[in-house]
Amino acid sequence: MERVCRILEYDKMKKQLIHHASSSLGKRKIDSLMPSTDLDEVKHAQEATYEGTKILRLKGQVPLGGIRDIRASIKRAVIGGMLNEQEMLDIASTIYGSRRFKSFIEQSIEDEIELPILEDLASQIFPLTDLERSIKQSVDENGEMLDSASSQLRSVRQQIRSHESSVRSKLENMTRSSSSRKMLSDSIITIRNDRYVIPVKQEYRGQFGGLVHDQSASGATLFIEPDAVVSINNQLREARVKERQEIERILHVLSNEVGEKQEDLLMIVDTMEEVDFLFAKAYYSQEIKGSQPxxxxxxxxxxxxxxxxxxxxxxxxxxxxxxxxxxxxxxxxxxxxxxxxxxxxxxxxxxxxxxxxxxxxxxxxxxxxxxxxxxxxxxxxxxxxxxxxxxxxxxxxxxxxxxxxxxxxxxxxxxxxxxxxxxxxxxxxxxxxxxxxxxxxxxxxxxxxxxxxxxxxxxxxxxxxxxxxxxxxxxxxxxxxxxxxxxxxxxxxxxxxxxxxxxxxxxxxxIGADTNKIENMIASLDESRKLAEKDLEHANAYRKEAEDLHRNLEKEYERFEKEKEKAMEEAERKATEAVKKAQQEADEIIEYLRDVQKSNPAIKDHELIEAKKMLGEASPELKSKKKQPQAKPSSKPAELLPGDEVKVISFDQKGHIVERVSEKEFYVQLGMMKMKVKANDLQYMSRPKQQEKTPLAAIRGKEAHVKTELDLRGERYEDAMLMVDKYLDDAILAGYHQISIIHGKGTGALRKGVQEKLKTHRNVKGTRMGGMNEGGSGVTVVQLK
Structure with a gap:
């Protein structure tokens, strides 16, 4: 494979690719890149590259700065070695870079970008914020140990600055002195062997005393540490030794922390190596205008x-x-x-x-x-x-x-x-x-x-x-x-x-005949190819025109659908408002009827007729080109009889005929309401078999399809109260003298509510709790007038 890669210039292609790596980690990964022969592995690698291009297309770039190859440093820390300041800075920078990348991917996923491979890589990064904080609180961005790394270091450095100031002050007095200036080669203070010295002419070396640390190339100048500053320089040297010892102590502590986080750090490095390689492939895809095959x-x-x-x-x-x-x-x-x-x-x-x-x-x-x-x-x-x-x-x-x-x-x-x-x-x-x-x-x-x-x-x-x-x-x-x-x-x-x-x-x-035949055949094929290419150009032009027309039609259809949907929403809104208004007015009418019933148990017919008229006026009038549906002649018998199930067309409600007023009017029971309705507003639905041509008195018997008991168990309180109202009206119309209401024992709230309602009902003669064989306190037996 290596020979083939060389012949096909695979390595030259990798040199193009390696320019897009953001760190030495990605470059090392590219250096070792070789084609895979496993289909699943290749598919995964292609999909990873696609996710990288998706991020670059949607986000523009990806944060990969600050990543370093810190494997060697981690290995030395694990075996007890002391890392230097720059190595510590590289570790903190890598932790920060990985943490920033993890946040970037998590934010991209929150933006509903599907990135299963990058999401999995990001999940392998454990943000070592404590270790990063410890390093950054000790080492500055230039790789120097900060005074704030420890109180001992701060104190020692204050001593160093004090000693340096004292030495420089005394030496400056010497260099500014008129008597000393002629003995100096130059009026400056310099450093030799980490000690402050002054340049003294050879012939005046005895005038200053002290230690000679160096001389010029010609020997004419000696760099002397005068006796006056030897003691302070010694103190300064001791302070610097303490400073180095404290720095090394701090570095040992940080190195131990790095060693303890070995597995997490190595996982960060391995993950970011894969990430850098992935995005190098993505950037390269952009450069060559590539596509996923x-x-x-x-x-x-x-x-x-x-x-x-x-x-x-x-x-x-x-x-x-x-x-x-x-x-x-x-x-x-x-x-x-x-x-x-x-x-x-x-x-x-x-x-x-x-x-x-x-x-x-x-x-x-x-x-x-x-x-x-x-x-x-x-x-x-x-x-x-x-x-x-x-x-x-x-x-x-x-x-x-x-x-x-x-x-x-x-x-x-x-x-x-x-x-x-x-x-x-x-x-x-x-x-x-x-x-x-x-x-x-x-x-x-x-x-x-x-x-x-x-x-x-x-x-x-x-x-x-x-x-x-x-x-x-x-x-x-x-x-x-x-x-x-x-x-x-x-x-x-x-x-x-x-x-x-x-x-x-x-x-x-x-040339032989066979060769001429071959050449003629090739010429013919070439001519046919050119004609086919021209035909293809015309076909592509027609296809493009058809595609443009199709797109325009799709846009028009989409616009039409949006306008239709908007119109439907507006119609639905208006209908909803009309229904709400009708419901509100209906509630007011029902409340009025209840007030009338409470104040005057003997309800007059003209009052019910007036209430029915009010309810009819409250129903919404929805504009429609369609006519109101009428009762179907084919489904309507020759004569409507009491007990027939009918539909009141104007209310779109089902009920049953209670009484015939005339050939053109009937009393119809709609839930708890009994209303006078015209015959042409009724649609016949069905007739109980037993009540073919049965007189009105028959609906007051047990055949009226009204049970002698009402089961309220499992019902909500409000719904149960409405059911009691309707059931009492149905039972009275059926001619019952005694009924049972099953409310269960439970907390007693439903039983109390039922009994309170029964006390105020005008047609209730009396109530009692159920006997041993009737359900006990879970049943209320009602005597009707």
């Missing part, structure tokens, strides 16, 4: 508008390459420098990139195969005069390839069979291609031999291809044409360059 493990590749990533975008010509579907061998012919070798390298490099989890410089919808082995014999194009040793070298590679390949391999041959006699070379090339085909491997080969142009027409599973050459400009277009073999352009080029027709005709006569 579909993947398979059955040797199918379909690269749409593929571009070689190492060729500048303004120079490359995209190609469409297909292999492994209807054919598994591709034979590419064409002139020198026409792009055949580039085509092979594009096929190989894009396959390696796909198996490395990288997006491909192709259009959307491209597909790549995951091969177990990839072989390539690609070199500089050779002429038929090339030496035997070069031919032998190529054959050595080919022999090695044929020994190792299997049905899950991709093989790339450049100028197969070249370097020897054309007849033998062509025969050998055909034999090799046949062998690879029998094995079941996918193969793409380039050749000069005209014998191979007809090869694909005689072999199943083999397809011709060629790189196009423009005779007018005498330059290749680098377009790859699947299904069309390359033409021999020697005569056309010669004619274009001015060679006489007589010479060209003579040359053509020297």
């Amino acid at each position: 579909k993947l398979n493990d059955h040797g199918l590749m379909d690269f749409k508008k593929a571009r070689h990533p190492l060729i500048p975008g303004d120079e490359i010509v995209p190609i469409d390459v297909e292999l492994g579907n209807s054919f598994q061998s591709l034979v590419i012919t064409g002139p020198n420098t026409g792009g055949k070798t580039v085509t092979l390298k594009t096929i190989g490099l894009l396959t390696l990139m796909a198996q490395s989890g990288l997006h491909l410089p192709c259009e959307e919808g491209s597909e790549a195969a995951v091969f177990q082995q990839i072989f390539a014999d690609i070199g500089d194009e050779q002429s038929i005069e090339q030496s035997l040793s070069t031919f032998s070298s190529h054959m050595t590679n080919i022999v090695d390839i044929l020994d190792k390949l299997d049905h899950e391999s991709l093989v790339l041959f450049d100028e197969l069979g070249a370097g020897t006699d054309p007849t033998e070379g062509a025969a050998l090339a055909i034999s090799i291609l046949d062998y690879v085909y029998k094995i079941g491997a996918r193969v793409a080969a380039t050749t000069h031999y005209s014998e191979l142009k007809g090869y694909a027409y005689n072999r199943e599973g083999v397809m011709n291809a060629s790189v196009e050459f423009d005779v007018e400009t005498l330059r290749p277009t680098y377009r790859l044409m699947i299904g069309v073999p390359g033409r021999s352009n020697a005569f056309a080029i010669s004619r274009r360059l001015g060679l006489s027709e007589e010479v060209i005709d003579e040359a053509q006569s020297q």
Whole structure:
């Protein structure tokens, strides 16, 4: 695989990729990158790259700054070593960077961006905020230990500053003294061996006493520490030793903390290495305008508008390459420098990139195969005069390839069979291609031999291809044409360059009939291809026009649907308001009726008629083009009788006829209301079998479908009270003298409410609790008037 990667310039592609890594972690990961042969692993890597591109597309960038490779520092801390300030700063920076990345991903997920792989990586990061805080409180951003790291360090540094001030003050007095100035080479204070000194001329060394720490190159100047500051310098040196000891103590404490967090820190490093690598792939995908390919493990590749990533975008010509579907061998012919070798390298490099989890410089919808082995014999194009040793070298590679390949391999041959006699070379090339085909491997080969142009027409599973050459400009277009073999352009080029027709005709006569037939066939195919391309252009234009029309229609339909929905919402709102208003007025009418019943038990008919009129006026009048539905003549019997189930059309309510007033009017029971309704406002629903032509008195018997008991168990209090009201009216109409209301024992609230209501009802004669055989205190027995 390493040899193939070198031949296909995989390492050069990785150098492009490595520029997008944000840290040494990502760069190291890229350095070790190799194509995978596991389909699931490749799919996961491709999906990870896609998530990276999604983040970059939606968020613009990702925070990856501050990440360092701190593995060596962690290892030394674990075995008891002391880390220095810069190493501590790198650890804190890495913790901060990982914590910031984790927050970024969590926020992206809250923004409803689906990132399962990045979410999983972020979940592996444990934010070591305590360790980060400890380090940052001790070490500043320049890698220097802060005074605030400990009270002892603060005290020692205050002593150092005091001693330094004292020494400098005394030495400055000496350098400013007129008597001393002539003895000094320069009126400055400098440092030698971490001690403050002054530059004294050689001849005055005895005037100052003290210690000589250094001299100039000429020996004319001595750097002397005068006796007056020796003692203070000694104190200063002792304070600095204490400072170093305290710093080392603090670093040992922090190093121990780092060692204790070994597992969490290593997990952070490993995770951020993977993250940096992932986003390097994503940035590279943006650079090459890549897309995520579909993947398979059955040797199918379909690269749409593929571009070689190492060729500048303004120079490359995209190609469409297909292999492994209807054919598994591709034979590419064409002139020198026409792009055949580039085509092979594009096929190989894009396959390696796909198996490395990288997006491909192709259009959307491209597909790549995951091969177990990839072989390539690609070199500089050779002429038929090339030496035997070069031919032998190529054959050595080919022999090695044929020994190792299997049905899950991709093989790339450049100028197969070249370097020897054309007849033998062509025969050998055909034999090799046949062998690879029998094995079941996918193969793409380039050749000069005209014998191979007809090869694909005689072999199943083999397809011709060629790189196009423009005779007018005498330059290749680098377009790859699947299904069309390359033409021999020697005569056309010669004619274009001015060679006489007589010479060209003579040359053509020297070519065999079979060769001429092949050339004519290729010319015909080329002409047919050009016509097909023109037809395709027209078809694409019509398709685009149809797509534009379809999009416009969709927009219009969407606008219509929105307007319709808006109108429906407005109508629903108005209807709801009307119903609410009607309900409110109906509630007021019902309350009025109850007040009337309480104040005057003997309700007059004209009062009920007036109430019914008020209720009718309260019903909402919804505008509609449709007429009010009338009773169906087919479902209505010849005569409506008391007891018939009917529907009052104007109220859209069901009830039953209580009494016939006249041929055109009836009293109808609607729940707890009895109303006079016109016959044309009634729709017949059903009639109990027993009550066919039964007189009014019959509805007051037990056949009135009203039970002698009402079960309220499990009902809400408010609902139960309404049920009691309606049941009492139904029981009275049915002619019952005694009924039972089952309310259960429970907390007693329902029983109390029922009994309170019964006390105030005008038609209740008396009540008692149920006997032993009647349900006891869970039942109230009611005597009706």
